Amino acid sequence: MESKQVKILLDKFFEGNTTLEEEHLLEIYFQQDEIAESFLPFQSYFIHTRSLQSVTINKKLSLPKNTFFSAKKQRIASIAAVGLTVFWFTVSNFTQPAIEELAFSTFKENMFLMSNQLNRAEQDITYVNYIYSTSDQLKK
Amino acid sequence: MTDAVFLSLIQPIEDKLFRLSRRYLISNEEAQDAVQEVVLKMYVHTQKVKFFQNFEGYAMRMARNYCLDRLKSKQAATLRLVHRAETIDRNNLDRKLNDNDSLEWVDKLSQNLPQQQKMILQLRDIEAYDFDEIAKIMEMNPGAVRVALSRARKTIRKKLIEIHNYGIQTG
Numbered sequence: 001m002e003s004k005q006v007k008i009l010l011d012k013f014f015e016g017n018t019t020l021e022e023e024h025l026l027e028i029y030f031q032q033d034e035i036a037e038s039f040l041p042f043q044s045y046f047i048h049t050r051s052l053q054s055v056t057i058n059k060k061l062s063l064p065k066n067t068f069f070s071a072k073k074q075r076i077a078s079i080a081a082v083g084l085t086v087f088w089f090t091v092s093n094f095t096q097p098a099i100e101e102l103a104f105s106t107f108k109e110n111m112f113l114m115s116n117q118l119n120r121a122e123q124d125i126t127y128v129n130y131i132y133s134t135s136d137q138l139k140k
Numbered sequence: 141m142t143d144a145v146f147l148s149l150i151q152p153i154e155d156k157l158f159r160l161s162r163r164y165l166i167s168n169e170e171a172q173d174a175v176q177e178v179v180l181k182m183y184v185h186t187q188k189v190k191f192f193q194n195f196e197g198y199a200m201r202m203a204r205n206y207c208l209d210r211l212k213s214k215q216a217a218t219l220r221l222v223h224r225a226e227t228i229d230r231n232n233l234d235r236k237l238n239d240n241d242s243l244e245w246v247d248k249l250s251q252n253l254p255q256q257q258k259m260i261l262q263l264r265d266i267e268a269y270d271f272d273e274i275a276k277i278m279e280m281n282p283g284a285v286r287v288a289l290s291r292a293r294k295t296i297r298k299k300l301i302e303i304h305n306y307g308i309q310t311g
Contacts, residue, residue, distance in 0.1 A: 016289040047243065055158070057154050057155055059172045059175075
């Protein structure tokens with residue numbers, strides 16, 4: 001690349017008007033051993049940027065361990081858990097009577113017993129009345 | 141997104157993420173931790189989002205925001221100490237080395253730029269991003285990116301000429 005062309009590109013470069021391709025050309029130019037005296041102050045900048053481009057992380061990065069139980073699987077598992085819970089509640093409601101139902105059936109049994117007792121008592125009263133009336137007739 | 145696809149996207153940009161984080165956080169260890177954190181965040185995010193328009197740009201922006209958060213956090217005090225130690229070491233090194241060691245000077249000059257200019261210079265001159273990509277990463281408009289880049293380069297040009305002339309006069 002000619003010095004004149006380098007000068008134009010450098011001016012554009014410092015104005016922030018160069019394209020990536022033009023900047024790459026400058027970078028290549030400044031990697032040379034022999035460059036024009038007037039451009040020497042800027043050589044270190046291009047060499048420095050080139051050296052920084054080769055800096056690497058030098059550390060193996062790790063992904064989360066739960067790859068088997070990934071987020072998608074976790075979502076499916078949580079939906080299944082909710083479904084199972086709802087199912088269990090529904091089934092248990094069908095098989096086990098509610099407290100209100102238990103109280104009602106106990107109450108019904110008690111009422112049945114009470115009505116039996118009342119019937120028996122009514123019969124006893126009828127007998128007593130019959131005895132009274134028979135004894136009154138005998139007295140007469 | 142499967143693990144294999146995720147790795148094929150993240151591995152080519154690990155070094156870019158590292159260099160960007162290193163520019164912000166100075167310390168290599170801090171930068172490595174930052175990249176690890178960003179990779180994990182991106183991994184979790186990719187489980188929710190099926191398609192990325194610009195995976196690399198998104199990761200770079202995430203790294204930038206993470207580093208800024210780290211600098212603002214309580215641990216920033218520690219980072220500032222690392223930063224200061226680094227500067228002191230460099231000063232000592234500079235005294236020991238030849239004053240005309242231009243690469244050291246360039247490094248020092250770019251470190252002393254305002255943070256925004258420093259990052260734009262990094263993204264353009266080292267990572268070779270175009271202005272639109274830089275604008276997205278830095279959350280600025282492309283025109284402002286161009287202006288900041290020009291200011292940063294001109295500052296460095298001025299200083300390099302001064303250093304060069306000083307070297308010639310004293311040498």
